[in-house]
Amino acid sequence: MSDAPTRLTRAEQQARTRERLLAAAADAFAEHGFDGASIDDITARAGFSRGAFYSNFADKSDLLVQLCEAHIDRFARAELPAILAVPEQEQLAAVARWLVQEEPPLETLLVVELARQRHRPEIAATLDRVLATVIDGIEGLLTVEGSQLAGLGRDEVQARSRAVLAAVVGIDVLGHVGIPIDRRVIELLLAGIADPEAAT
Amino acid sequence: MSDAPTRLTRAEQQARTRERLLAAAADAFAEHGFDGASIDDITARAGFSRGAFYSNFADKSDLLVQLCEAHIDRFARAELPAILAVPEQEQLAAVARWLVQEEPPLETLLVVELARQRHRPEIAATLDRVLATVIDGIEGLLTVEGSQLAGLGRDEVQARSRAVLAAVVGIDVLGHVGIPIDRRVIELLLAGIADPEAAT
Amino acid sequence: MSDAPTRLTRAEQQARTRERLLAAAADAFAEHGFDGASIDDITARAGFSRGAFYSNFADKSDLLVQLCEAHIDRFARAELPAILAVPEQEQLAAVARWLVQEEPPLETLLVVELARQRHRPEIAATLDRVLATVIDGIEGLLTVEGSQLAGLGRDEVQARSRAVLAAVVGIDVLGHVGIPIDRRVIELLLAGIADPEAAT
Amino acid sequence: MSDAPTRLTRAEQQARTRERLLAAAADAFAEHGFDGASIDDITARAGFSRGAFYSNFADKSDLLVQLCEAHIDRFARAELPAILAVPEQEQLAAVARWLVQEEPPLETLLVVELARQRHRPEIAATLDRVLATVIDGIEGLLTVEGSQLAGLGRDEVQARSRAVLAAVVGIDVLGHVGIPIDRRVIELLLAGIADPEAAT
DNA sequence: GATGAATGAGCATTCATTCAT
DNA sequence: AATGAATGAATGCTCATTCAT
Incomplete structure (x- = not known):
């Protein structure tokens, strides 16, 4: 009709x-x-x-895989480009804002679950892809043209990207546990990472 | 007999x-x-x-509680005092060593489980006690007499203790996920926290 | 259109x-x-x-009914008349050939399923019809005009038709279980049935 | 107390x-x-x-295996020896009695289930063992010292043992389907098998 | 008439927990 | 205190069936 x-x-x-x-x-x-x-x-x-x-x-574990794929896709397609679009000097400030936004940038607890289900082959592949995507994204972010860290060596970049990831994860978990993380905490965590000449 | x-x-x-x-x-x-x-x-x-x-x-949940109590007791009775016994100037270096020791200082995944079981009252109490003990310990560690951070205000101390905890947790989780964290990463994370004049 | x-x-x-x-x-x-x-x-x-x-x-059980109806129809309309058309003296030889033909004459396993679903009224009716058709067919076959068994009494005919059916079923099941049945086995099973004077 | x-x-x-x-x-x-x-x-x-x-x-399929093992053990340990203990001349009469006893001698439907679950390796082994045990038992029964069939060749014995098994199975299935099998039917089925000179 | 997403009852299996030994 | 058979609630998953397209 x-x-x-x-x-x-x-x-x-x-x-x-x-x-x-x-x-x-x-x-x-x-x-x-x-x-x-x-x-x-x-x-x-x-x-x-x-x-x-x-x-x-297909089953519960397929759900976990697809959920992580969806999260990582959103990270790679939307969030990372948004940060990279910011003028170089304010990159770390943008990262800081990203870290404390309402919707958590990285579902850490999901990643922990992924890690626990790693013994299933299809999960292991997704876990590797998720971690590689995040770390690549962070490395790209740190060494974006014009960044104060642009001239660092491979090892320094890797160490800093892992430090950023550790900070992100730590902050996310503390948030889940009920410990509020404010801007000051993030500044303290990022200070060393942002300093091209951080002492050894 | x-x-x-x-x-x-x-x-x-x-x-x-x-x-x-x-x-x-x-x-x-x-x-x-x-x-x-x-x-x-x-x-x-x-x-x-x-x-x-x-x-x-008594039951499975009692096991989780007792396990966390045991961990936190070991932390409070053995590990924290050991770090505090170190000469003041090397406190942060001691923290760094502590963070990368073989036996993890804080079973982060255990804390995540505690957080997930928080809806049970007996668990919530333990979680609070665990977190309070760790944060108190870290605050004491940062402000130990003679430390370069001894003169900081309450808020600054709190922010720094939370930053340390976030670093500890992030490092621990990454370790479980298969991302190795070396000394350099820890230095970068602690650099800002250790600097009494870290910029705002 | x-x-x-x-x-x-x-x-x-x-x-x-x-x-x-x-x-x-x-x-x-x-x-x-x-x-x-x-x-x-x-x-x-x-x-x-x-x-x-x-x-x-209509539903799965309707499928089973229709499947059995189709099988029994084929038996009653095609296979039985074909055997009955054979000259009397060779009737039992025709039965023997029928028993070992490629396409099984009676889907015994299907009948077993029917028997198992007997508690459903529509199934019970079909089962009765299937069995009655088969037994009637076999009785007609044994007593066809000119057969060496034509003069037997009612009870003897019934016993022999049931014996034939038991043989058919047994042979079919053994075939499904992987035990090959050759012509000799069928001869042995039919020998007594075919003998009008089989001892008591 | x-x-x-x-x-x-x-x-x-x-x-x-x-x-x-x-x-x-x-x-x-x-x-x-x-x-x-x-x-x-x-x-x-x-x-x-x-x-x-x-x-x-362990699970449902383990149950099926153990059930069949138990049945076949009872057959091999109790029923077969009982028949073999009978004087030679009455062996086939004893088989006949065995075939119509209250407690069915062989759970045919169970064997059909076994055959259907054959794709599981542990089941296939049990099925083979069950069938081998039964056929060996019947062959031993037919060729027991003093039997009228004792002098038959290997092929004849095998054909007759399969014929007996087919009869047993057929009778059992018909019983489950509601068709009563009396002594006369069994006589007719066994007549050819019992005759050492059954025509070719 | 055919399709396949969605429904929900049913089922095998797991597992925390109890209790007689 | 320790054992392990038995309990039964909970859970992942299957599958007959419905219905909007």
Whole structure:
């Protein structure tokens, strides 16, 4: 009867279902861990039935993989370019802002889960890809043309990128544990990293 | 009744059982997480039966609590005093050494598990105690008489202790994820914290 | 609307879909049993989707019924008349040939499934009809005019028809279990049945 | 308080549990097939909980294996020797009696299930053992010293043992399907097998 | 008529916990 | 104190079935 276009095509519907399930899973995993979160919990949060889950994911571990892929994609496609677009001198300030934003930049607890499920081959591959992407991103960020760290040697860059990652992870975990991290803490953590001549 | 000298008294036997179970649990939790580790796994690692476990702990959650208490006690009673005994000027170097020692100073993954089980009241209390002990310890360490940071204000001390904790946690997690952290990374992270005049 | 001659009419198309699904189901049931075979397995073998199945059959149990009806119809309409058309003296030889033909004369495993689903009324009716058709067919075969068994009493005929059926079933099951049955075995089983004066 | 011996030791208790579960499983498998029978159904019939099952069997397929092993052991240890103990001339009469006894001599439906689960390696081994044991038993029975078939060649003995097995299986299946098999049917089936000079 | 996403009951299995020994 | 058989709730997953497209 109606010639108005259907609001959502079937494929769009399913994509929406998938997105909601991924979002619910991110919450549930952060709250209870991978083993602690049940599929029922996840689907209930998303407002779907158990079966909807298995229409969209092969199994629970596939969900974890896809969730991490989605996170890392967002990081590589959206967040990293946004920081890199900032004028060179303010790069570290941009990193600092990024570290304390509401939506956490890196779901550390998710990465911990990934690490725990590393014994499954399909997970190990994703973990490696996630870590490589993040570290590459940070290295690129530190050595962007015009940066005060642009002239550093390979080892120094690597050490600094790992230091940044350690800071990000530490801050994220403390946030989950209920210890608030303000701008000052971040300044202190980044001070040495930002200084091209940090003493040995 | 017995006239042969028992090698270990009953109490010593039980203490040994308890220690072995705690050690096995630390391994199992780090490997699989709290939910992922089964009591059978833990008791098998320790070489005991299910029953031995329930003779020593009320339930699984009690095990987690006792494990954290044991860790934090060791930290407060042994490790912290050892660092504090070092001459003031080398305090931060001692912290650095402490951060990279073989046996990790703080079982970060254990703390993550504690945080996840926070909804249980007995766990929440332990988590608070663990965090308070660690932060107090670090604050004491930073402001020990003669330290270059001794004159800082309350807020600065708090920010720096949280920065140290974030560094410790970040380093520990990266270690678990397979990213090696060497001395240089630690220097970079501590540089700002150690500088009494770190810029704002 | 269409001016191109459709290769197959709608009805023919559907009949073909139905045939393929029935054939796929026969394979799947023989391989995994009624409960063990999934509709997805059946439709995948037939090259269709779940929906095609439900367009042709009310439910899984309806499929089993229709499959057995199709088998028994083929038996009653094609195979039995073919044997009965053979000259009387060679009837039992024809039965013997029939028993070892490539396409099994009676899907014993299907009958076993029917028996297991007997508690459902529609299944019980089909089972009774299948068994009655087969036994009637065998009795007619044994007592066909001119047969050496034509003069036997009711009880003797019934006993012999059941003996034939037992032989057919036994042979079929052993074939499924991997024990090959050759002509000699069939001769031995039929020898007593074929002898009008088999001792008591 | 009591110095009377405990009725059942722990090991005896568990053996009883195991026996009851095996008996319940035999019923449930015969009624619903391997896939159709649920563990809950089996344990409920036996009067135990789900967990008791998993204390005694590794999983459902282990249950099937152990059930078949138990059946074949009973056949090889008790039933076959009993028939062989009978005077030679009455051997086939004893077989006939054995075939129609209340407790079926061979759980044919169980064997059908075994055959269906053959793709699992542990099952395939059991199936082979079951079939080999039964066929060996029947061959020994047919060629026992003094038997009228004692002088037959290898091929004839093999053909006759398979014929007996086919008869046993056919009779058993018909019994499950509701077709009663009386002594006369068995006589007819065995007549050719028992005749050393059955025509070719 | 055919498709396949979604539903939800059912099932095998795991595992924390209890308790008789 | 320690054992391990038994319990039963919880969980991941399968699969018959429905229904919007």
